[in-house]
Amino acid sequence: MKPHDASSRPPSRGFWAEAWARYRSRPIGMIALAFVVLLTVVAAFAPAIAGTKPVVCRYKGRLYMPCLGYFNRRWEAPVFTKDRFRGTYPQNLKDKDPDSWAIWPLIFQDPYRRVRDNEWPGRPENPSRDEGRPNAINLFGTDQYGVDVFAKMVHGTTIALLVGFVSMGLAGSIGIIVGAIGGYFGGWVDMLTSRLTEVVMCIPTLVLILALVAVVEKPTIWKTMAIIGATGWTGIARLTRAEFLRLKESEFVMAARAAGAGPVRIMLRHILPNALAPVLVPITFGIAAAILIEGSLSFLGFGPPPPTASWGSILNSARSNLQLWWLVVFPGAGIFLTVLAYNLVGEALQEATDPRLREARK
Amino acid sequence: MATYLLRRFLLGIVTLVVITLIVYGLARNMPGNPLTVQLGESDPSRKLNPEDQRRMLEIYGLDKPWPVGYLQWVSKLVRGDLGRSITRKQPVTKLIGERIGPTVLISGTALILTWLLAIPLGLYASARSGHIDERAVGIGLYVLYSFPAFVAALFLQIIFAVWLRGTSWELPLFGMSDLPSDAAWTARAADIARHAILPVVCQTYVVLAYNSRFIKANLEEVVRQDFIRTARAKGAGPWRVLVRHAFRNTLIPLVTLLGLSLPALVGGSVIIEQIFTWPGMGRLFFESIRERDYPTIMGLTFMFSLLTLAGQLLADLLYGLVDPRVSVD
Numbered sequence: 001m002k003p004h005d006a007s008s009r010p011p012s013r014g015f016w017a018e019a020w021a022r023y024r025s026r027p028i029g030m031i032a033l034a035f036v037v038l039l040t041v042v043a044a045f046a047p048a049i050a051g052t053k054p055v056v057c058r059y060k061g062r063l064y065m066p067c068l069g070y071f072n073r074r075w076e077a078p079v080f081t082k083d084r085f086r087g088t089y090p091q092n093l094k095d096k097d098p099d100s101w102a103i104w105p106l107i108f109q110d111p112y113r114r115v116r117d118n119e120w121p122g123r124p125e126n127p128s129r130d131e132g133r134p135n136a137i138n139l140f141g142t143d144q145y146g147v148d149v150f151a152k153m154v155h156g157t158t159i160a161l162l163v164g165f166v167s168m169g170l171a172g173s174i175g176i177i178v179g180a181i182g183g184y185f186g187g188w189v190d191m192l193t194s195r196l197t198e199v200v201m202c203i204p205t206l207v208l209i210l211a212l213v214a215v216v217e218k219p220t221i222w223k224t225m226a227i228i229g230a231t232g233w234t235g236i237a238r239l240t241r242a243e244f245l246r247l248k249e250s251e252f253v254m255a256a257r258a259a260g261a262g263p264v265r266i267m268l269r270h271i272l273p274n275a276l277a278p279v280l281v282p283i284t285f286g287i288a289a290a291i292l293i294e295g296s297l298s299f300l301g302f303g304p305p306p307p308t309a310s311w312g313s314i315l316n317s318a319r320s321n322l323q324l325w326w327l328v329v330f331p332g333a334g335i336f337l338t339v340l341a342y343n344l345v346g347e348a349l350q351e352a353t354d355p356r357l358r359e360a361r362k
Numbered sequence: 363m364a365t366y367l368l369r370r371f372l373l374g375i376v377t378l379v380v381i382t383l384i385v386y387g388l389a390r391n392m393p394g395n396p397l398t399v400q401l402g403e404s405d406p407s408r409k410l411n412p413e414d415q416r417r418m419l420e421i422y423g424l425d426k427p428w429p430v431g432y433l434q435w436v437s438k439l440v441r442g443d444l445g446r447s448i449t450r451k452q453p454v455t456k457l458i459g460e461r462i463g464p465t466v467l468i469s470g471t472a473l474i475l476t477w478l479l480a481i482p483l484g485l486y487a488s489a490r491s492g493h494i495d496e497r498a499v500g501i502g503l504y505v506l507y508s509f510p511a512f513v514a515a516l517f518l519q520i521i522f523a524v525w526l527r528g529t530s531w532e533l534p535l536f537g538m539s540d541l542p543s544d545a546a547w548t549a550r551a552a553d554i555a556r557h558a559i560l561p562v563v564c565q566t567y568v569v570l571a572y573n574s575r576f577i578k579a580n581l582e583e584v585v586r587q588d589f590i591r592t593a594r595a596k597g598a599g600p601w602r603v604l605v606r607h608a609f610r611n612t613l614i615p616l617v618t619l620l621g622l623s624l625p626a627l628v629g630g631s632v633i634i635e636q637i638f639t640w641p642g643m644g645r646l647f648f649e650s651i652r653e654r655d656y657p658t659i660m661g662l663t664f665m666f667s668l669l670t671l672a673g674q675l676l677a678d679l680l681y682g683l684v685d686p687r688v689s690v691d
Contacts, residue, residue, distance in 0.1 A: 199380045202670045206632050211388040299512050322524050332513035340508035
């Protein structure tokens, strides 16, 4: 922050404060936003909500957080590998250190494997195949191999959220850069970027994505996100270009140029902040679209390979087992609600930031 | 007009060349080739020995680097030849000819249904704008719009093919027809229609929700204009104002939308056709990518992008036709 920012209090609310105030007055938009925040919380605390590794445990005189192993295998302390825990904690902790204690996740279920008989003292093995309907232990039932669906869903939340943010972050960056360069410089540069945008727009999205996914040798969730991002920027580029075309003629840009600002500075510091609001709306809708695309890719079997627990891959496993309705209902509802929430956030954002719609409401 | 068309035509050719070049490059760089993917996956013992493989690649012209292959493909295309499918041993045009009918059956029905329902829904929504019934319909449409088609397809399959099995409401799970091809045509038509219901529903509802919301948004923009006030002032009834005065002026964006739905009409939906194993174009594309069947991938890509460009041109031309103020020159 520069010093003069703090000294001169703006007399009226800024654009974003105004937009936020207007956004807050829309209950549906707020509910949708709350849902997205809830998903973020679930994703961040997934190993503490459902897992078979203790959140915190005391073992041989030291404190560990084995649940972090769900985020990254290396974050699980090596002592457990050395003592041959093999991923099962409850019995091993007691056997190998009688003084140990542990705080367990809310739901003792694993997203990657079937919970075995007596793994949790006194609890039978997870049911498999068509016996795994939802019950008190397996809230959302189990899949055909006996893996708990609730645990899979909780851990898949991370992917659903990441897909949206990473791929749209990438698409937004590409779109804004391409659109800004084309709109600001005009002439042959604009001709070139516009043609590029048009070409990518003309290839049907799923065709391009399927071809790209097939090219990638070992698909991972990160490569899928990169591909969705690399194909989804065209709409944002066109909008940014239009905004830059409009704003580059305005007086404040002329003033900045007269003050000696270079093109990069003008684009980043002067035009972009003013062009951001209309671009943010398609980015929000794009997040919903990215989640849909990841879902359909995993559903078609073109997603990242197991054991990545994405919601779409649960649906894929339901395709050949339609009588296991719980494999469709819960992940289906998850994808639907997330997409709906992002669409509603986008809609509310549009009404909060677009002055034309504001007039229409009066 | 002629210079405009010529310019669009030349630009379209450049776009087509770039698109096909990109997709050809991608296709040829996918791991494996039609021979290894097709035979090796199903049965390792049927794997070709390297000598045979090299010979067969030479026959198909796949032994040269991909830019050369692309030039060969283009030179054939210019002579009106889309090539032969490697895995299906048939001309690509024949494959497309076989698959286009089933796809149009689904997407054409869906397109007609969409517009037949979307226009009245949009008119109704803006006539009753703000009333409680319109709010309910609006929320319903919004929910439908956000509902993923592949999830809906699975739900419908569970309801109509699993839960209602044995009742008269049961609908077939997948495929296009269970009857042999020599059955009476009435029975066959009825059978195909029964198989088509679920795919048509899945392909209709998302577009329907989008289109009717689009129509309503456009109508609301028009209704605020001065000529609507004039029409009201001269004593035209509410329906007359809405249909004759307002709706006619929203036709322009609708025509654009119609033009842009042209590629989907023939291209079909990869996901819907895959779920219902419907023998259409989308499924053909999906299979040809999996089989690394380069000629089919290229033939379909060429057709899809040609239709996309044609749809855009059509939309722009119709634009001028519907609105005399717009001139393409």
